[in-house]
Amino acid sequence: MKDFPYTESKDTRSGFGAGLQELGRTNPNVVALCADLIGSLKMDAFIKDNPERFFQVGIAEANMMGLAAGLTIGGKIPFTGTFANFSTGRVYDQIRQSIAYSNKNVKICASHAGLTLGEDGATHQILEDVGMMKMLPHMTVINPCDYNQTKAATIAIADHEGPVYLRFGRPVVPNFTPADQEFKIGEGIVLNEGADVSIFATGHLVWKAILAGKLLAEKGINAEIINIHTIKPLDARLILESARKTRCVVTAEEHQMNGGLGDSIAQLLAREEPLPLEMVAVNDSFGESGTPDQLMEKYGLNEAAIVAAVEKVMARRK
């Protein structure tokens, strides 16, 4: 098992803020909108540098999505910022009609996704957002794993023509992605090569997969760990190549099983290469208040849950 050294832990939302600040310097067409959550989304630096390119919308997310669609008409590249819940479920129809169906170049940037939002509880812990967004034609869906990758993804999506959903979160997590690693939309990253099982993880669960890989190595299990930061379009080539080698698959994500990464990979395998698959994801349940670590343990989204899923899927392998 490879080692993944890191010198600090940081929140992915700060990676978004840093990426947006850099875009402010490099791309004059980038504009930003926020629905009364500037501090939470770490948009302060962009706003300080480019006050004329920032639009405070107030607590009116539906209007924000429409404004963003309109701003593209005139060549702007709008980045909207609010919590993942208010970026998707609250404004699904606005995204569907004014952005996705109209194929507008809007970047929907969503923080505080999933259980790791913590103490605020289930009203804010959206676990369905990836499913809603990936169902929309034209939409690209990205869920980076750490600060550096979120920063790189933020910069990369400005050069991608079309609507994008960029999902990140609140807690600090190990920042292990090399700062100079290029972000390629739709291309998974093999973190550890292995022969016994393929673990496909996204977002915060990528680090949990690395921790699980170490535990598995102690048991003599050699796991292939792949970071699927882009859920749509899915890197089918890489996923099938790995699955055909290991003959069993575990997926891991901070999302419902319905509609998430595991669901996308299960569809792919069912069509192309039926193999045993186990999903580490929330099983048809809302979250609740608690610390992020407590919640990830209670809802089965930590390294222990991944290890258990690997043992189960390897037992099913023919």
Add this chain to the structure above:
Amino acid sequence: MSQATPLAPTSETHAPSATKSVAELKQIAAQVRRDIVRMVHAVNSGHPGGSLGCTDLLVALYFKVMKHTPQPFDMDGTGQDLFFLSNGHISPVFYSVLARSGYFPVSELATFRKLNSRLQGHPATHEHLPGVRVASGSLGQGLSVATGAAQAKKLNGDDRTVYVLMGDGELQEGQIWEAALYAPHHKVNNLIAFVDRNGQQIDGPTEKIGGLGDLRAKFEAFNWQVLETDGNDLEKLLATIEEAQGLLSNGRPVMVLMDTQMGYGVDFMMGSHKWHGVAPNDEQLEKALQQLIVDTASDY
């Protein structure tokens, strides 16, 4: 059916002209109304009532008021005035006016609502139909989009104006009021919005279904500059639009409340919500066309 003044040319390259007389605009409006009833009749579906009621506004904008370049179509509309239709169900009037001002061939109106058409039931950027800049149909979204497009123009130093039309029933959507709060607060002074105040919605009169009350007072309380006009009188409409353009220099957007009659121009369709989303039968079509006299050689 003949008449003295020939209809304006309808070739694909026809460019709107600010020099058109009101008499000429009335001829164009009659032709657009013919298109509307024929389009919905042909597929036995669509929304003739609101389309007929808003014909005069769209003709005034596209054939007199707006500076715009139908071809080649530029999605960004740089240096052009823009129009957004928020109440997308009145697509027949939008499509007719776009075709007759040169965005796409008039003959394409015959494909309205049919399979493989660019003219979807509700307007969309589907297959890149020239003239449509955003999809609409699910109500309440157009004012936000128009406001964003207006702000993009300001950022770009583009001094042209953005126009948007909403239905009155549509004002029951919450997003309209989010946008209504936003635009004056952000001093969006290149935006003129219109409300089609025909007083009707699918289930009946607006005041019975979801009372809108005093719209002037409501929008003024939201810090809009509000004008009222007769939306079926081209002369009054043109004067009101000119007044609205002048008011923009006060640094705030303008809301124009247009009194209109659903079904205007066809006597048996006028003033009733029953023709919101119902197509005329063969006999009714003939009766309607007899009331909309133009040179039939210009029909698609």
